[in-house]
Every structure is written in structure tokens, then in C-alpha cells.
Amino acid sequence: MLKSWYVPILALAAATAVGLGAGLWWHQRGIQSANPYEHLGGDFTLASAGGPVSLADYRGRAVMLFFGYTTCPDVCPMDLAKISAVISQLPEKEAQQVTGLFVSVDTERDTPQRTAEYAAFFHPQITGVSGSAQAVDAVAKQYYVLYQKVEDAGSALGYTVDHSATTYLIGPKGKVRNLLKHDATVAEMTEAVRKVLAG
């Protein structure tokens, strides 16, 4: 008596498990094959101390792209220090295939010269770029970077710049491959960079 209803339920359970498994596999396969950041970012050209710099100049390399400003006391130095640490920790062959790119969103204060000096202080392989407000704004829009100037008449700084603090990991073909959050560790960032370099 027990057996007669037990068997179909077992069969149904088995079929459900197989179906779920197949569905999950198909789903995972979709996630792995598609780049969720396909439509984010793209090429741009901004000004550096040594002339125009384009993202396209770095084809074949992994680029860690970060937006900030040089008067930023702790967020930008933290992120640039981590980008520097990632480059320093990679084996030489891989390190040569990695570049840091620092875009200043404080176009009033940060000349290309100043931005370059600031970025290079953290690592010689981090290039600092700036440009006109319009040029930088266009790049920020491409990458959905949020930033806004906030006046503070009571501060000796005059104003500060709020900004999002995500590092864009761009692959050798110029596409955004991963987003490294501000709280990502150097180890996590290094792993992400190696993954992108591996193809």
C-alpha cells in the first residue's frame, strides 16, 4: 500500500531535480558567456602631462581605471595605493601588462600636469589624465561615474567633489570586464586582474 504512492512521488522528485540541475547549468552557462558590462564604458581621449592619452593606447593590457581628484584626502589615495599594490604584487611579466589610469573629475584644480604627478607618485605605471570639464564629463557619462562639486564657503578648500569610487577593470580588448568596489582588497583586485589577463 505504501509503495504504490511512494514510487510516482520519487519519480517526480527525481525529474524535478534533473530539470532544476539542467536549468541551473543553462543559466550559469549564460552568465559565464555574456559580459554584463558589455555596454559600459568605451574608448576616450583625455589630456596627460605628455600629450593626449587614449584608452585605445592600452590595447593588449589590463587597465584599472579610477575617477577621483588630487585634493581628495583619503578615498583616492586608498584606491590608488591599492592599484599600486596590485601592480607591485604581480609577477613582472604580468605587471608589464597592467596599467592604472586616474581620471580627475576636478577639472578646475587638476591640470593634466598636476594629475599626472599625483598618479605617478603612487606608481610609475599609473597615468593621470584630465581635460576640459566637457571632455571629462563625457567620459564620466560613458562609465556612469557619479560626481558633483559641493561648495563649502566655510572650508579652506572652498569646495569638495563627491564621487563614486569604483575601479573599472578593462580587459586587453578595451571592454569593461569587472567592477572593483572601493572596499575590494588588494588580493581580490589582483585575482580579478589576473583573470582578465588570462583571457
Add this chain to the structure above:
Amino acid sequence: MTKTVSILLAMVMCMAGGPVWAGTFGIHAPTVRMVPPGQSVSAAFMILHNHGMKERSVVAAYTDVADVVELHNHITEDGMMKMRRVDAIVVPGHGEVVLQPGGFHMMLIGLTRSLEMGEKVAIELEFADGKRLSFEAPVQMAPGVHDHANHGD
């Protein structure tokens, strides 16, 4: 992440030497961030310990290496990191406040000269009751620059 931070914090504290106390108020592991030559701003970080019963408020700070020292905080809002000036950093009784990247910090604005790695910068804090506390903070790189502590993490 927490482990990395605590290791870094421990390292910083070892390098920075012992705490400075004035009565029941102590400063632990003060540091001033090394910045590129010519850079006009830097920041000071430390841990403020209040072993007294009553809350203490730091309302101002002074140093001879900068024109102005401002008390700032960082908040994350609307997907952005926002730096804001604050009037005071309040340390509750039997409490502590950590001044660290991404949070409270003292902003050194208008550096009067270039900072050098390892040099001791004299900083003076002013409390709401007018009392003052002086200490020295060594100039250090942001964690991560020339730092290989995260190997194998």
C-alpha cells in the same frame, strides 16, 4: 578584509609608538599621510580614546606644516563618497573614535612645505572646554604603497 585592516592597524600602531595621554584622553597611532611633493593638502589619522566618564569633543586642530586643519568626515551616500567638514568630533565617555580613511580625519590644508617620509609632525588638538593636547604624528605612506603585507592574503 577585517583581518587585513587589523594587521595594517597593528603595523601602523607598532610603527607609531606608544599612545599619548592627557589625563583620561589618549591619542593612539597618529599618522600623517605622505603626499606627492607640491601637493597642497594631506590628512591626519589616529584613534581618540576617552577613558573619562564625560564625552569630550575635539573642536579644532593646529599644526605648523599647514595653514589650516579642518575636521572632516566621509560618508557614502547616493553611490558617492562625500567628504564633509564637521564642527566637532565627539568622543563618548569610555569610548573611542577611529580617524581613518573613508571616515573621520583631520585635513591639513595649505601645506607650508613638502612633507618627508618618517618625519614627525606636531599636531595640537583643542577640546570644547578649551583644553589642548599636543602630540607628534609620523608621516607615512597610504597603506598599500610599497606595502607587501597583503601577500598571500
